[in-house]
Amino acid sequence: MKIFGERTLNPLLWYVNRKSISKAVFIGTFWGMMPLPFHSILIVLTVLLFEVNLPVSLCLAWLTNPFTLVPILYLGFWLGSKIFQVNMIDQDMMLGVLHQISHAITHFGHGHIDLSLAKILLSGLILEAFIFAIVFFVITRLLWRWNIIQHHKRRRNFQ
Incomplete structure (x- = not known):
């Protein structure tokens, strides 16, 4: 966090409200x-750009x-194979791709990844991440609203 300096002290990054959360x-x-190395840095950069709650975003990195x-x-891979209308890879190919990815990550990019499979995987991962992000966004909004309604009902019943 030190590399981002004073920007991380912006009060908007720590604010708790429905929109920010x-x-x-x-x-x-x-x-x-997105199974990328150092994706926490990408989260912090995006949070700094849009000025939303930093701790919540970083927790979801896990x-x-x-x-x-x-x-x-x-x-x-399944979503990518549907996008490009190709057959889904089998279990052996999946293990091979996992090995290629882990080798490339552990050796800091010095490895071989099949580009045709990488294109399918990357497009599928982007779509998957976008779908899950939208679903979690909507669920968060709905739960927040439900909580507020319950709070008002309890307050009305108390009086």
Whole structure:
């Protein structure tokens, strides 16, 4: 956070309201669904650009973890294969791609990734991230509204 300096002290990045939180959920979910190294930096840059809640967005960076990586990649390949109208890859190819990705990440880009598969995967991942981000955004807005309605009902019943 130090590299971003005074910008992270902007009060708007710590503000809690319906719009700030729901937009932060969108940003965090979108980048959190992208299995990229250092995606937290992309989250912080996007949050600084749109001035939404920083902690919520950063928490959602953990959507991609060792337990969720394979389902995220599988769904990304499936969506990408639908976009490009090609057959879905089999289990052996999926393991090969996972090995290529992990090798490229651990060796800082010095590895081979099949570009035809990368195009399918990347397009599927972008669509997947966008869909999940929209769904989480809408759910956040609905839950926030429901909470406010419940609060008003309790207050009315109390009086």
